[in-house]
Amino acid sequence: xEQLTTILLRAVFVENLALAYFLGMxxxxxxxxxxxxxxxxxxxxxxxxxxxVPLNNLLYRYFIAEGAMTWAGLGHLDFSYLGLISYIGVIAxxxxxxxxxxxxxxxxxxxxxxxxxxxxxxxxxxxxxxLFMVQRDYDFAESMAYGLGVGSGWAFALITLAGLRExxxxxxxPEGLQGLGIVFMTVGLMSMAFxxxxxxxx
Amino acid sequence: MKTxxxxxxxxxxxxxxPVTLHILGICSAVAxxxxxxxxxVMSAALTAVLCFSSVVISVIRRHLPHSVRIIVQVTVIASxxxxxxxxxxxxxxxxxxxxxxxxxxxxxxxxxxxRAEAFAAHNPPGVSLLDALGNGLxxxxxxxxxxxxxxLFGSGGLLGREIFTSAAAGGWFEPVGLFLxxxxxxxxxGGIVWLIRSYKPQxxxxxEFEIIATDSVRNR
Numbered sequence: 001x002e003q004l005t006t007i008l009l010r011a012v013f014v015e016n017l018a019l020a021y022f023l024g025m026x027x028x029x030x031x032x033x034x035x036x037x038x039x040x041x042x043x044x045x046x047x048x049x050x051x052x053v054p055l056n057n058l059l060y061r062y063f064i065a066e067g068a069m070t071w072a073g074l075g076h077l078d079f080s081y082l083g084l085i086s087y088i089g090v091i092a093x094x095x096x097x098x099x100x101x102x103x104x105x106x107x108x109x110x111x112x113x114x115x116x117x118x119x120x121x122x123x124x125x126x127x128x129x130x131l132f133m134v135q136r137d138y139d140f141a142e143s144m145a146y147g148l149g150v151g152s153g154w155a156f157a158l159i160t161l162a163g164l165r166e167x168x169x170x171x172x173x174p175e176g177l178q179g180l181g182i183v184f185m186t187v188g189l190m191s192m193a194f195x196x197x198x199x200x201x202x
Numbered sequence: 203m204k205t206x207x208x209x210x211x212x213x214x215x216x217x218x219x220p221v222t223l224h225i226l227g228i229c230s231a232v233a234x235x236x237x238x239x240x241x242x243v244m245s246a247a248l249t250a251v252l253c254f255s256s257v258v259i260s261v262i263r264r265h266l267p268h269s270v271r272i273i274v275q276v277t278v279i280a281s282x283x284x285x286x287x288x289x290x291x292x293x294x295x296x297x298x299x300x301x302x303x304x305x306x307x308x309x310x311x312x313x314x315x316x317r318a319e320a321f322a323a324h325n326p327p328g329v330s331l332l333d334a335l336g337n338g339l340x341x342x343x344x345x346x347x348x349x350x351x352x353x354l355f356g357s358g359g360l361l362g363r364e365i366f367t368s369a370a371a372g373g374w375f376e377p378v379g380l381f382l383x384x385x386x387x388x389x390x391x392g393g394i395v396w397l398i399r400s401y402k403p404q405x406x407x408x409x410e411f412e413i414i415a416t417d418s419v420r421n422r
Binding site for chain 1 (some may be wrong): 226227228229232233272273276277280281283284287288302303306307309310311312315383384385386387388389391392393395396397399400403
């Protein structure tokens with residue numbers, strides 16, 4: 001149990017996917033203009049990460065890894081080269097299913113998330129989390145903690161940046177730096193703040 | 203016709219650079235630019251995947267039903283990335299380890315899918331190839347610029363060769379550790395964006411608010 005909390009906390013703060021590994025940057029920079037949409041997208045990312053990382057974990061452990069198919073008497077097969085294409089398939093399918101469930105049972109939430117939900121398929125934070133999970137060889141419980149952690153961490157960073165950008169709207173920024181330029185600088189400063197957390201041991 | 207071809211190749215370099223104007227493909231631009239070598243490998247890998255997928259998607263563009271096009275495009279891109287990844291693992295295992303998951307993440311690099319959607323899906327293969335090459339080179343240009351600055355000032359060398367003799371070895375140069383840390387990439391890209399936009403004002407974003415002096419300020 002203690003180990004799971006460690007994985008979760010590390011994924012949120014120390015190994016924050018947005019600010020330490022820079023995954024999902026395109027969405028991160030594009031959707032952080034308004035606090036409201038940022039909160040919606042953040043929630044969507046938490047759900048998608050918490051679903052896809054454990055799913056990909058099962059897929060990896062029982063089908064893709066070398067010798068994983070022993071349960072079917074096919075222990076000599078190694079499908080690891082199919083890893084990438086399977087993970088992205090699972091992610092696309094999970095996003096699609098989530099979209100259907102939301103539109104059927106939670107239409108309000110679905111409306112709020114709008115176009116950001118389908119875009120999550122091509123968000124590198126989602127695929128990146130699954131790839132890190134495989135690389136670190138997490139078991140099922142660990143992968144659940146990790147998925148929840150990276151999702152929350154990414155959402156946390158996104159919402160913080162959106163809050164900062166809303167405040168910055170009224171500041172007097174040099175012309176060429178307005179918009180994208182100043183956002184880069186802001187993210188750089190945020191990332192420096194997060195690096196200072198990296199020294200903590202959880 | 204010739205000018206159109208040239209335009210497809212040249213405009214993405216500075217005028218419509220995918221990184222600085224469209225904010226695409228930032229993830230890898232920031233994450234692996236702490237050494238010029240990995241930036242070069244990444245650039246080559248991305249350009250290869252981009253050219254391959256653009257040509258394939260352009261060839262099948264008339265046979266592709268609209269509703270399933272995204273998933274087919276992602277599959278084409280993923281296949282190309284797998285080939286690149288396997289080749290790196292086979293012929294350059296150490297490089298493959300340095301780049302770790304970032305080769306796999308080319309699949310979700312917005313430049314690749316973005317060009318497939320925005321250009322290759324509506325244009326013949328020849329132009330699509332040039333457009334892909336142009337965008338790949340535009341991305342590589344930013345990537346290598348950032349990597350050069352970071353490696354040069356962060357460690358005083360380039361590609362493992364020493365350029366500034368460091369203070370520890372009796373020279374004058376004190377390596378700036380910040381340049382090897384991730385935040386510096388943001389500052390450098392932000393600076394490049396600022397530079398390009400000061401030089402080309404038409405790329406500037408429309409300001410949402412204008413700051414004007416009101417009476418209460420003037421009379422103070």
